[in-house]
Amino acid sequence: MEASFSIINDVPRGLMRISMSGFFEPADITRFVTERNAAFRILKARPNDHLSLVDIRAMDIQASESVTGFQQVLADPHYRSRRIAFVVGRSLAAMQIRRAAKGRDTRYFDEVDEAEAWLFATPPEATLSCRTG
Template sequence: MAAAQRELRCAPNQHVTLVDIRAIDIQAQDSVDAFQRVVGDPATASRRLAFVVGLSLARGQIRRAAEIRGAAFFATPAEAETWLLSDAPLPA
């Protein structure tokens, strides 16, 4: 992730991030905690963060893990991309 961020062509924290977790099953708490640290790190935070989520139990986990970032959650990648590239506020 750090190497990929160094290759970005925008100012720090101006990139957008789409995370598709539809195929992820519920995770151990230590994995959720580690993900929360990555998402919450101001040094690598994206300008906008969108998750594509399914109906699994992992959906609840990711919502809790990402709540500190004000992330948005979508059912499809197309919906997530549309929001990421817009100026629309966080969906309700």
């Protein structure tokens, strides 16, 4: 399946909603990063103060070079989210994002509404019904 993604900003809440599907080649990751960076400028959040909700339920299993590419995307300190919630399926792709996001404050959810609730929960340690990674 061809790589596809969408990025929608919720500016008042400082939230970047990302949906990703398909199989990502290095060129697709580059295209994603370019559009993510442009969306970040529109979000107008202070560095590292925004929230991210990433729905990857429709993402295919990725090649190891793509997992490494996403690992580099997630490690970029200029675009690092304060909190990031992944909505994942029960597949190898879910295991791959855990590897790519290692070392980040992330949580993994089955449903978008659960992920969003965790992102905005006070105090931030609230876990709801998430799967930790």
